[in-house]
Every structure is written in structure tokens, then in C-alpha cells.
Amino acid sequence: MSNVRTLTREEAASRVMVALDYPNAEAAEGLLRELDGIPCFLKVGMQLYYAAGPSFIEGLKKRGYHIFLDLKMHDIPNTVKGGANSIAKLGVDVFNVHAAGGLKMMEAAVEGAELALAGTGLQRPLIIAVTQLTSTSQVVLNEEIGIEGTVEQAVVRYAQLTRQAGLDGVVASPQEVRLIKNACGQAFKTITPGIRPAGADIGDQSRIMTPRQALDAGTDYMVIGRPITSAADPRTALETIIKELVER
Numbered sequence: 001m002s003n004v005r006t007l008t009r010e011e012a013a014s015r016v017m018v019a020l021d022y023p024n025a026e027a028a029e030g031l032l033r034e035l036d037g038i039p040c041f042l043k044v045g046m047q048l049y050y051a052a053g054p055s056f057i058e059g060l061k062k063r064g065y066h067i068f069l070d071l072k073m074h075d076i077p078n079t080v081k082g083g084a085n086s087i088a089k090l091g092v093d094v095f096n097v098h099a100a101g102g103l104k105m106m107e108a109a110v111e112g113a114e115l116a117l118a119g120t121g122l123q124r125p126l127i128i129a130v131t132q133l134t135s136t137s138q139v140v141l142n143e144e145i146g147i148e149g150t151v152e153q154a155v156v157r158y159a160q161l162t163r164q165a166g167l168d169g170v171v172a173s174p175q176e177v178r179l180i181k182n183a184c185g186q187a188f189k190t191i192t193p194g195i196r197p198a199g200a201d202i203g204d205q206s207r208i209m210t211p212r213q214a215l216d217a218g219t220d221y222m223v224i225g226r227p228i229t230s231a232a233d234p235r236t237a238l239e240t241i242i243k244e245l246v247e248r
């Protein structure tokens with residue numbers, strides 16, 4: 001059954017997380033100038049964070065942006081606890097770990113973030129686990145990574161483990177949103193990259209859907225990078241996506 005939704009322009013924009021995959025702060029600021037006034041979420045990943053650092057994130061927060069810090073932590077529990085502690089102090093709205101790190105590692109991420117905010121009255125960021133990367137195909141999962149079964153089975157298994165660990169949701173392809181919500185409940189968040197407007201270059205993604213299909217599948221947030229950042233006119237590209245989400 002399709003999960004048909006009607007959104008205002010603002011609601012639609014706030015569900016789009018624009019991936020700032022840039023080599024430095026100056027390049028990212030160039031895009032932000034173009035998108036000025038559109039109330040979208042921003043995603044900062046490892047390329048920009050490793051170059052621009054915590055001060056860049058703090059600066060974006062001061063300017064009122066909602067930030068998903070995508071550093072995909074995957075390490076021993078004690079190290080992830082420390083990482084989560086530092087990230088939570090930056091005041092980001094969302095951050096992520098890899099579900100492949102296991103139950104204790106994910107629990108440690110929650111502990112680290114809660115410890116950072118204890119006594120501040122601040123809300124802890126949403127903590128999200130990556131299930132199977134959206135670049136991973138069925139063949140890659142079985143033959144390279146060595147996990148048996150279907151991609152859907154692997155994703156749902158990690159989603160259930162993520163929920164058990166007390167995290168807020170998962171990153172997955174929009175193709176798996178219905179299965180995740182059925183297994184973990186409607187309140188369990190899904191953040192879905194692998195978004196390609198009709199006719200857009202797929203690039204290195206494998207499990208994709210259009211923005212409208214992802215919304216109708218019930219996703220909470222969609223991460224979109226190159227279809228916006230590599231467009232000749234990024235503002236028009238984002239506005240077109242927002243329009244697609246608003247219109248029925």
C-alpha cells in the first residue's frame with residue numbers, strides 16, 4: 001500500500017538533507033549562498049569534516065542550520081563512546097554509526113552522547129545506524145562482503161539490532177523503508193540516500209528511488225548530493241525536487 005503524503009513546501013524542504021560533499025569550507029559556502037533561504041537540512045560528511053573541522057559545524061549551527069554529521073563511526077565500543085561524546089558536544093541534530101559494529105558498540109554511542117549532554121537540559125541528537133550502504137548491490141553483499149541472503153534481509157536484521165540498542169533509526173535505501181517500518185515501527189526513523197530524480201546520473205549508487213517514490217515509501221529524510229551539487233543550477237535542482245515532493 002502506498003503511503004501517500006501531502007506536504008507544504010517547508011515540510012518538504014526540511015526532509016531533504018543536502019550532502020555537502022566538498023573539499024573545503026569555501027566550496028560548501030558557495031553552495032549555501034545559492035541555497036540561501038531554503039529550509040533544508042545539511043549533511044556534512046567525512047570529506048568536508050576532515051578538512052573544515054568542528055569549528056565549521058559550530059558556525060553552521062550558530063546560523064541556525066539543522067546538521068546531520070555523517071562520520072559513520074565503526075570501532076570498538078569505548079572508542080565510539082568517546083567519538084559520540086565529542087560529536088554530541090558540537091550540537092549537531094543527527095549523527096551516525098555503522099550497525100555492523102554490533103549491539104555493544106551502538107549502545108556505547110548512545111551512552112557517550114548522553115554523557116556529553118548530562119545536566120545541560122539539551123536534547124540528545126538522533127543517533128542513526130547505517131545498515132547496508134546504498135552503493136551495495138545484491139551481488140556485492142553476497143560475493144564480496146560475504147553476507148548471505150537478500151539485501152532486504154540484511155538491512156532489516158541490522159535495523160532490528162539498531163532498535164534493540166536504543167538508537168533512533170537507520171540509514172538505508174528508500175527501497176527498504178516499508179520493510180524497516182514494518183519490522184521496527186513507524187516511529188523508527190529512516191534516512192535514505194540513493195535518491196535520484198528521474199533521468200539523473202546514478203553514479204556509484206546501486207539501490208535508488210526518485211524523491212517522490214522515497215516519500216511515498218514513507219521515508220523520514222532523504223539525503224541528496226550530486227543531483228543538487230553537480231547541477232548547473234543547484235537552487236533550481238533543489239526547488240524542482242521540493243516541488244516533486246509537494247505536488248501529487
Ligand SMILES: O=C(O)c1cc(=O)[nH]c(=O)n1[C@@H]1O[C@H](COP(=O)(O)O)[C@@H](O)[C@H]1O
Pocket residue numbers: 019021045070072096130132133134135171172193194195203205223224225226227
Ligand atoms: O550515511 C550516508 O549519508 C550515506 C549512506 C549510504 O548508504 N549511502 C550514501 O550515499 N550515503 C551518503 O549520502 C550521500 C549521497 O550522495 P549522492 O549520491 O551524491 O546523492 C553521500 O554523501 C554519501 O556519503
